[in-house]
Amino acid sequence: MPRIAYVNGRYLPHARAGIHVEDRGYQFADGVYEVCQIAGGTIIDITRHLDRLDRSLGELRMSWPIARRALEAVIAETARRNRVRDGMVYIQVTRGAAPRDHVFPPEGTRPSLVVTAKRIDPAKAEARAAAGVKVVTVPDNRWQRVDIKTVGLLPNVLARQQAKEAGAGEAWFVDAQGMVTEGAATNAWIVTGDGRLVTRHADFSILRGVTRTTLLEAAARLGLTVEERAFSVDEAREAAEAFISGATTVVTPVIAIDGAPVGDGRPGKTALALRATFFDVAEKMPA
Known part of the structure; x- marks a missing residue:
């Protein structure tokens, strides 16, 4: 089964998923991420992971890309679409795409959100x-x-x-x-x-x-x-x-x-x- 990625509001085939060439995560590593374990069809410690994501965003003066409850739903749906019962889900938020400049982009620039999931063999x-x-x-x-x-x-x-x-x-x-x-x-x-x-x-x-x-x-x-x-x-x-x-x-x-x-x-x-x-x-x- 081909993998599916969530990118800025769309579920796409993993092989065709991508971000803008001037995304600040790509240009400046101006972004944060979380990795959650999936075990037996459940996502482990999601509350603590999203609490830490909130802290990371706050420390870098970045906005949430979507509401927290909506992100929980995206995480679960990405795991479901990839049929991952044991593995991991990866969440990345960047300050968004804007003309390259070290200072923050103009107010209102939309943060970028990518969510992926993949299987990991629990026996290994x-x-x-x-x-x-x-x-x-x-x-x-x-x-x-x-x-x-x-x-x-x-x-x-x-x-x-x-x-x-x-x-x-x-x-x-x-x-x-x-x-x-x-x-x-x-x-x-x-x-x-x-x-x-x-x-x-x-x-x-x-x-x-x-x-x-x-x-x-x-x-x-x-x-x-x-x-x-x-x-x-x-x-x-x-x-x-x-x-x-x-x-x-x-x-x-x-x-x-x-x-x-x-x-x-x-x-x-x-x-x-x-x-x-x-x-x-x-x-x-x-x-």
């Missing part, structure tokens, strides 16, 4: 979690507002490519003080030797992951102690466990950092317990 995702992934560390060279989920992801692209070339599944950014900020497309976590769950506090240096927030609730349900603080690369290497989290990653154990095994070099029980509990806590909206 489970196998990846069961095996765990390796990570490499890279210097954090991003701009200072990564708390805004913008489409300006070039440092993340380069970090992920470096990870791939090293045979790893993710890259962790490390700040000038040697502390881990987050992954190129995920949040970073460790479990200390005495069972405490540690993830960096949500300031301007990381994206406040929706999955991260839901996992804090899952941790409370499991009775885990959580510390929201920075941790160093050395502390991560010496941890009992490490893992990454994200909308399509959920919880995926980290088994090695820069070639050195974490714990016994196998997925840890805390990470797997959180993965199993996540869907009991997450919000589910029918697609």
Whole structure:
């Protein structure tokens, strides 16, 4: 079945979907996005994703392209038209199309909205979690507002490519003080030797992951102690466990950092317990 994309009010064949050549997302990365997981025919944590979209738009002084309830309907319809029961939906909003100029376009310029959906094999995702992934560390060279989920992801692209070339599944950014900020497309976590769950506090240096927030609730349900603080690369290497989290990653154990095994070099029980509990806590909206 051919894929369908929603672009500025129209559902189009994915292969023919497009935006204006002077769209500011294309010209300036002047846009924001969200990625929602679809699991078992339900869209996961839609309220939190749209809350974060609202924040990103506000931080960049951008308007909603359509009403929030209308966007919920478009998201569900895009998933339905693509017959996605397990996979992801991608939402992107830009400041719109206008003659190229660094300053904002004239008032009344309509924001651009694109929504797509695609299938992801849940068996492959489970196998990846069961095996765990390796990570490499890279210097954090991003701009200072990564708390805004913008489409300006070039440092993340380069970090992920470096990870791939090293045979790893993710890259962790490390700040000038040697502390881990987050992954190129995920949040970073460790479990200390005495069972405490540690993830960096949500300031301007990381994206406040929706999955991260839901996992804090899952941790409370499991009775885990959580510390929201920075941790160093050395502390991560010496941890009992490490893992990454994200909308399509959920919880995926980290088994090695820069070639050195974490714990016994196998997925840890805390990470797997959180993965199993996540869907009991997450919000589910029918697609």
